[in-house]
Amino acid sequence: MSEATARAHPNIAFIKYWGNSNQDLRLPANSSLSMNLAGLQSETKVRFDSELSEDQFILNDQNQSGEALKRLVTFLDIVRAKASLDDRATVASHNNFPAGAGIASSASAFAALALAGSKAAGLDLDEKALSLLARRGSGSASRSIPPGFVEFHAAEKDEDSFSISIAPPDHWALIDCIAVVSEEHKKTGSTGGHLLADTSPFQITRVAGADERLKQCKQALLERDFEAFAEVVELDSNLMHAVMMSSQPPLLYWQPSTLDIVQHIRQWRSEGLAACSTIDAGPNVHVICIEEDSTEVATRLEEIPGVINVLTAKPGGPAELIN
Numbered sequence: 001m002s003e004a005t006a007r008a009h010p011n012i013a014f015i016k017y018w019g020n021s022n023q024d025l026r027l028p029a030n031s032s033l034s035m036n037l038a039g040l041q042s043e044t045k046v047r048f049d050s051e052l053s054e055d056q057f058i059l060n061d062q063n064q065s066g067e068a069l070k071r072l073v074t075f076l077d078i079v080r081a082k083a084s085l086d087d088r089a090t091v092a093s094h095n096n097f098p099a100g101a102g103i104a105s106s107a108s109a110f111a112a113l114a115l116a117g118s119k120a121a122g123l124d125l126d127e128k129a130l131s132l133l134a135r136r137g138s139g140s141a142s143r144s145i146p147p148g149f150v151e152f153h154a155a156e157k158d159e160d161s162f163s164i165s166i167a168p169p170d171h172w173a174l175i176d177c178i179a180v181v182s183e184e185h186k187k188t189g190s191t192g193g194h195l196l197a198d199t200s201p202f203q204i205t206r207v208a209g210a211d212e213r214l215k216q217c218k219q220a221l222l223e224r225d226f227e228a229f230a231e232v233v234e235l236d237s238n239l240m241h242a243v244m245m246s247s248q249p250p251l252l253y254w255q256p257s258t259l260d261i262v263q264h265i266r267q268w269r270s271e272g273l274a275a276c277s278t279i280d281a282g283p284n285v286h287v288i289c290i291e292e293d294s295t296e297v298a299t300r301l302e303e304i305p306g307v308i309n310v311l312t313a314k315p316g317g318p319a320e321l322i323n
């Protein structure tokens, strides 16, 4: 019997990952760029036990079955194959952010699981190997392994598609103010959405320009140029949603209040507030702003009709083992 516990943060993508070039290996169609979210985390304990006949998965104190368990078993099978191990495992995981907050938990969940699972299986993986492994569970989980601001490389080969930190958490005091407008569970999650990406006539164009946008975003980040950063972040999010909306069947994640927030942010920016918006596979809006403006931005967001609450997060550190 051997066990390990790890914790990891979710992340918000400034340049989005949408669509896979290889579904089984979760090789992304384009490279992406993100920031880990401090304060929000998944904490996961993995225990391999020769006495167990099946893997068990307890999430937030609830026993999991069906699709959630299947996805976990598929991932543990990859870990077992790497470690030449046959034992089944008990996995107990807790998220400290509400399930309905519209923050994807798959990134922090699979990053923490990759670290705790590989360690419990007797493997000692470095950051690159961990990020390759986490990617197999959830593409964006690859980005929750390294610290701070992170680039996830798209590549044709499994061993070339991993994430690296391009700047530490303290490089730039950005805040993600997450405006929650719905706590409902989305109908089509990211895994189903990636499968539809190629049915949109715009996916080819989005992917073709992704490297250039990533370059611009990275430069703006490294130079702390908020104006340039804001323009490319909003453009990239709009391009992904154009693909989503024009897929067959279409994926329409926005609610009326989603668009209302996006328009307010553009107005506030023109008035001098350093804030921009980006939206994932759901109706909630991630408003990225500089720390000095974040209290003002959060207060104003709370006043917009339809906003249920606003969560805030600073740039976060890497996935870590907990003793």
Ligand code: DP6
Pocket (backbone or CB within 6 Å): 012, 013, 015, 016, 017, 018, 026, 032, 104, 106, 107, 137, 138, 139, 140, 141, 190, 191, 192, 194, 279, 280, 281
């Ligand atoms: C819209 O990593 O959640 O958040 O690999 O199927 O788990 P799976 O997908 P996931 O996709 C992320 C999609 C996104 C954009 C992003 O985070 O880059």
